[in-house]
Amino acid sequence: MELILKDVCKHYSQSKPSDLVLDRINFSIRTGQFVALLGSSGSGKSTVMRLVAGLEFPSSGQITLDGQPVRGPGSDRGMVFQKYSLYPWLTAAQNVAFGMELQRLPRSEVRERTNYFLEVVGLRDAGAKLPRELSGGMQQRIAIARALAAQPKLLLLDEPFGALDLQIRESMQEFLYQLWQTTGLSVLLITHDIDEALLLAQQIHVLAPRPGRIIHSLKVDLDHSDIMGLRISSPFLEQRQALAQCLRQMDGAIT
Amino acid sequence: MSPRPWSSQGWSHPLLHPWSLGLLGILIVFGLWTALASLGVVDRLFLPGPAAVWAAGQEELAQGQLVADLVASVRRVFAGFALSALVAIPLGIAMGANANISRLLEPLLALLRYMPAPAFIPLLIIYFGVDELPKVLLIFIGTLFFNTLMIMDAVKFVPHELLETALTLGGRRRDLLTRVIAPYIMPQVLDAFRVNMAAAWNLVIVAELVAAEDGLGKRISLAQRFLRTDQIFLGLIVIGLIGLAIDLAFRLLMRRRCAWAQ
Numbered sequence: 001m002e003l004i005l006k007d008v009c010k011h012y013s014q015s016k017p018s019d020l021v022l023d024r025i026n027f028s029i030r031t032g033q034f035v036a037l038l039g040s041s042g043s044g045k046s047t048v049m050r051l052v053a054g055l056e057f058p059s060s061g062q063i064t065l066d067g068q069p070v071r072g073p074g075s076d077r078g079m080v081f082q083k084y085s086l087y088p089w090l091t092a093a094q095n096v097a098f099g100m101e102l103q104r105l106p107r108s109e110v111r112e113r114t115n116y117f118l119e120v121v122g123l124r125d126a127g128a129k130l131p132r133e134l135s136g137g138m139q140q141r142i143a144i145a146r147a148l149a150a151q152p153k154l155l156l157l158d159e160p161f162g163a164l165d166l167q168i169r170e171s172m173q174e175f176l177y178q179l180w181q182t183t184g185l186s187v188l189l190i191t192h193d194i195d196e197a198l199l200l201a202q203q204i205h206v207l208a209p210r211p212g213r214i215i216h217s218l219k220v221d222l223d224h225s226d227i228m229g230l231r232i233s234s235p236f237l238e239q240r241q242a243l244a245q246c247l248r249q250m251d252g253a254i255t
Numbered sequence: 256m257s258p259r260p261w262s263s264q265g266w267s268h269p270l271l272h273p274w275s276l277g278l279l280g281i282l283i284v285f286g287l288w289t290a291l292a293s294l295g296v297v298d299r300l301f302l303p304g305p306a307a308v309w310a311a312g313q314e315e316l317a318q319g320q321l322v323a324d325l326v327a328s329v330r331r332v333f334a335g336f337a338l339s340a341l342v343a344i345p346l347g348i349a350m351g352a353n354a355n356i357s358r359l360l361e362p363l364l365a366l367l368r369y370m371p372a373p374a375f376i377p378l379l380i381i382y383f384g385v386d387e388l389p390k391v392l393l394i395f396i397g398t399l400f401f402n403t404l405m406i407m408d409a410v411k412f413v414p415h416e417l418l419e420t421a422l423t424l425g426g427r428r429r430d431l432l433t434r435v436i437a438p439y440i441m442p443q444v445l446d447a448f449r450v451n452m453a454a455a456w457n458l459v460i461v462a463e464l465v466a467a468e469d470g471l472g473k474r475i476s477l478a479q480r481f482l483r484t485d486q487i488f489l490g491l492i493v494i495g496l497i498g499l500a501i502d503l504a505f506r507l508l509m510r511r512r513c514a515w516a517q
Binding site (some may be wrong): 079098099103132152 | 414416417419420421422423424425426427430434435438439441513514515516
């Protein structure tokens, strides 16, 4: 798998150049990589994700997945949103099965893989529950299971833990890291949370707002052997400080 | 998830149970009615007592009149409303899902909605006479615009995340309608139908008061001619009870089919 964004620009009106949302975005993701786009609101990071998902189209530039231009949404790019991520009328298991049913997989296979992915996210016993009976963190885990069950080449996460309480968010981040480790997923994560990006991603692209553009890219090389302790280790805090400064500087530039 | 007032804390004494309170409200009015009628404060001709209304009911039941009228009215309501729903569902979904269709039709429907349906009765009689068709059409006209606009609104507020998730899971455009939009709007559609059903009941009675061979409205109109206020009271109570029954049936259906939205 290789996703490549090449000189991707996006604007919503041709007439006003000031409406430029994204300015020449370039980056790529290969199989098994975990890449984060870090930016404040208005940086167009969600737009990048929507373009990759095929829900919107670039005004210029190219997005290709394994050499093929992205022409619309498809099951090769699974997506998890921050809100309204589950179908409220379906049970957790039915939500996980939803994509496989849309793809018209045989019933037995759907059942088998639903159970498997419920197990993967640690919610085997919650299969019969409705989304409203699940906590926010459980709901997002089901949403991730549903996306994975559709067998995407690339998982797109749009601030998936943004609506969760801090404590739950931290345990979900650890969950996601372990999931990535065990499954070898390719992930594109959108976040405004520096800790989240540093903790999870191998590569971080920092986006500046108006117009959205990548102003800084860095490889993260932290020791993940103790993920709980990582948050308070000094290399982590140093990088965190540097990134915070980077974000603050560009905020200063606009105000 | 939300705690229901009658689940645990809301009432401690059985008399404070919402249903007992509701029943109490009805009983109070019934008691006042009985008292007023039996004390003879009001002329019996104007205010027949419960016993007189009960007797009128027995009489009409024995003649088969009550059931015949009931069937006639219910049939009109259901025919008109079914026709209205049949048009409103696809039209409302089309308007909710497509901005251009919505722009084309919404002002028109908003205008038509404010034309009181009973004002169409003279036209309907000129066009279609005094048979079943004009009554069914009156209910159709009187509920179509409300049904359509309410369904349109429900569709407009389907969260785009739910639609886009389906597309990123391999769904096609046509899957969106059957797998996402339809189940999502179901509770709101049922609720719209429940509310608008009340309008349909109003209209059938109006239509029958104006011109009909049978029906509960017709019976009331005839009773007026012979000063049979007991029959008028009977008609009113029966109409109310049927309305209530339909309302409860919709609520039950909703609880059964859309438990997730409760």
